Amino acid sequence: MKPSLFNQTPDELSAVLSDLGEPSYRGEQILDWLWRKRTSSIDEMSNLPARLRDQLKASFSLQSLSPTRAQGSSDSTRKFLFRLHDGRYVETVLIPASPALFGERSDRRTLCVSSQVGCAFGCKFCASGLDGFTRNLSADEIAGQVLLAEELSKEKVNNIVFMGMGEPLANMTQLLRALDLITAPWGLGIGARHITVSTSGLVPQIRKLADHPQQIRLAISLHGASDEVRSQIMPINQRWPVSKLFEVLKYWATRKAQKITLEYILIDGLNADASQAHLLARRAQSLNAKVNLIPYNTVEGLLWKRPSEDACSAFRDVLTEYGVPATLRLEKGHDIDAACGQLRLKEEESAKGLQA
Numbered sequence: 001m002k003p004s005l006f007n008q009t010p011d012e013l014s015a016v017l018s019d020l021g022e023p024s025y026r027g028e029q030i031l032d033w034l035w036r037k038r039t040s041s042i043d044e045m046s047n048l049p050a051r052l053r054d055q056l057k058a059s060f061s062l063q064s065l066s067p068t069r070a071q072g073s074s075d076s077t078r079k080f081l082f083r084l085h086d087g088r089y090v091e092t093v094l095i096p097a098s099p100a101l102f103g104e105r106s107d108r109r110t111l112c113v114s115s116q117v118g119c120a121f122g123c124k125f126c127a128s129g130l131d132g133f134t135r136n137l138s139a140d141e142i143a144g145q146v147l148l149a150e151e152l153s154k155e156k157v158n159n160i161v162f163m164g165m166g167e168p169l170a171n172m173t174q175l176l177r178a179l180d181l182i183t184a185p186w187g188l189g190i191g192a193r194h195i196t197v198s199t200s201g202l203v204p205q206i207r208k209l210a211d212h213p214q215q216i217r218l219a220i221s222l223h224g225a226s227d228e229v230r231s232q233i234m235p236i237n238q239r240w241p242v243s244k245l246f247e248v249l250k251y252w253a254t255r256k257a258q259k260i261t262l263e264y265i266l267i268d269g270l271n272a273d274a275s276q277a278h279l280l281a282r283r284a285q286s287l288n289a290k291v292n293l294i295p296y297n298t299v300e301g302l303l304w305k306r307p308s309e310d311a312c313s314a315f316r317d318v319l320t321e322y323g324v325p326a327t328l329r330l331e332k333g334h335d336i337d338a339a340c341g342q343l344r345l346k347e348e349e350s351a352k353g354l355q356a
């Protein structure tokens with residue numbers, strides 16, 4: 001498989017062109033074809049000499065991923081299943097103008113992207129880990145989800161959340177490169193403040209990202225306010241317990257302007273009682289963080305239940321008493337920020353079925 005031209009930074013492109021004896025302005029022309037004109041063929045790059053187009057074709061490809069199927073209408077959440085060059089699949093979800101995403105009303109479109117095929121972290125509420133980890137996505141496969149979603153939906157994506165399949169901080173090298181492709185003025189040009197990286201809590205990587213100059217947002221899959229509860233849901237808590245996690249989150253808060261979001265799936269009989277609510281409220285208060293409460297959605301094969309609406313509201317009210325901004329969505333179906341990968345498993349099976 002040839003590397004994708006979409007994975008080249010301007011410096012890398014300059015080096016390639018210099019080796020070929022081409023002037024450096026060709027790099028700007030190529031980037032313009034890729035990211036502005038969104039060309040799907042090197043042959044279309046009509047202002048490049050034919051010789052250079054042939055040389056580029058010999059060394060690079062353009063296609064990182066291809067659409068397989070889309071679900072949903074233009075005024076609802078749309079789910080895309082994309083096929084990678086090696087026959088694997090990733091899911092990307094386009095969320096239309098959102099009534100209350102992360103506690104803020106918004107008329108902007110948000111794309112939930114995947115960062116890995118499968119996941120090694122095995123969070124108990126999540127289907128992504130059921131098949132285990134397969135591989136990291138490359139930066140162009142990550143940014144390519146945005147390009148394809150915009151092409152298929154004919155809409156501009158304004159916000160990006162790394163909440164699809166995979167743990168983005170376990171794919172740090174490609175994540176950082178993807179952030180460059182996504183934010184660069186010559187790339188997708190989406191501001192860092194419109195990008196949220198969601199993690200299960202990889203402490204050293206959170207510190208590294210905190211020191212990264214871009215002002216990206218951070219969301220933490222918390223789901224338990226004490227070690228005893230969180231460890232039952234998030235195996236990573238054995239490695240990085242709540243105290244270590246909050247230590248690094250306090251460091252993050254000194255480095256970035258935006259509030260951290262704590263994601264918390266409410267599960268009946270496990271983490272939705274008053275003592276967890278008070279502990280979560282104190283922890284969120286200490287970080288000046290906001291909390292996104294997500295009533296658990298039933299996953300086939302898992303035994304947990306969602307609490308009653310009254311219990312969910314009571315949990316939210318405790319946070320509000322402490323002055324912690326908290327959102328609670330009681331309607332069903334909006335499972336994307338909680339249960340990454342659920343849909344992919346079902347659709348991958350059915351896509352395989354369709355192809356068979």
Ligand code: SF4
Nearest residue numbers: 119122123126128166
């Ligand atoms: S929640 Fe995220 S880190 Fe946890 S298993 Fe799912 S994809 Fe992996």
